[in-house]
Amino acid sequence: MEKILVGLKRVVDYNVRVRVKSDGSDVETDGVKMSINPFDEIALEEALRIKERGEASEVIVISVGTVDAQQQLRTGLAMGADRAILVESNSPVDPLGLARTFKSIIDRDDIDLVILGKQAIDDDNSQTAQMLSAIWGRPQATFASKFDVAGNKATVTREVDAGLEVIEIDLPAVVSTDLRMNEPRYVKLPDIMKARKKPLELIAISDLGIDQGPEIKSLMFEPPLERERGVMVDDVAGLVAALKEKGLA
Template sequence: MKILVAVKRVVDFNVKVRVKADHTGVDLANVKMSMNPFDEIAVEEAVRLKEKGVATEVVAVTCGVSQCQETLRTALAIGADRGILVETDAELQPLAVAKLLKALVDKEQPQLIILGKQAIDDDANQTGQMLAALADLPQATFASKVEIAGQQATVTREIDGGLETLSLKLPAVVTTDLRLNEPRYVTLPNIMKAKKKPLDTVKPEDLGVDVAPRLKTLKVVEPSKRSAGVIVPDVATLVQKLKNEAKVI
């Protein structure tokens, strides 16, 4: 069984994001970039399935500028077998990424596609669902447990009311949640081995996909600063402030 895993290069979650002076976007100059945390969980799950003998090959895919090769190398160091970079300087929105992944799914014919539920830069939470719709595949989002038996996948997913268990016929699309697993620490020997693993580069036009943006960002601003809290002497004062000042009751 072949597993296709999508990964994204984002601003590291430890970095304080700064908005550009002209409010056109986020300042990425001299900023540490890393793999999207949810995608790291997706790679870890794919590698674990391979280690269990369920999968025979794990293919990591990313879309973006040439520097995204670093993200792919991280996926290869975790345990993926090979990488594919769809190289483009265009602004990639969820629909464009879903179309690129759909083209790669048609080419690679994986039995399972795993993605992070969302990227921490745009928080769109759309690519996995769009891919499933475009490829006409069953999907299970926000997965906290994945089990494969033959051509059937059993996925436990997190919902507002608790947990929901779905049974999917493969091939299928799964998006990962935080509690699915804890990614392993990437060791130096595995980083060195990753440099020798195959990494192919293609262009969107090679896949016959138009990645032109459909949405236009009008303005990006930082959230307003939170005012300092106050300590109240008793419940009556708290209720009064909530009613008269905060106006929430």
């Protein structure tokens, strides 16, 4: 296998407690810390390990978004990716448009394997990998926790509701990563310096001629209904009494 493409999405950092704007138009992202979607970091780590085992020769990171996403791509380059592509779009791109964008890069750059995070922690859609494999006409191995390449095939362990499912797929394919696939490496300072010299290509999404498909509009955002704070009991006897009162024990 030659080339692995990895998607990196710029999202509100995992540790930020997100709030809805008072006018309900969106969530508050001004001045909030932004990071690489954690599942995408796992995807990149997996790609780098495949390359380090000599099973691939190039790892390419791609992001679709505003110029600010260059920051996350630079982090990806510092982790060890060989080059980066930013497909610039100032308006949000739905998963179908994203999948079609990735597909056009797959065709242009002859990609053999795509690894994406299983979901982005902002919109929680969990769709792009499945959509990309559909329009590519290739296998999808979603929610993967283990990925072993053997020639033009791979064996993948998937985290499913029933436990761990093992499937065999032909390559090329699309893999989406679950949490326990690996632990991403930390970026070292010299790598950040080196990453500045690695190529980062900018493409306007309009230049790719992508039909983004019928749009799903977000009409409004609201905070979730909060659960009311309950009672504290002093001891186990108090807990048993409270459970019995509710008919739960």
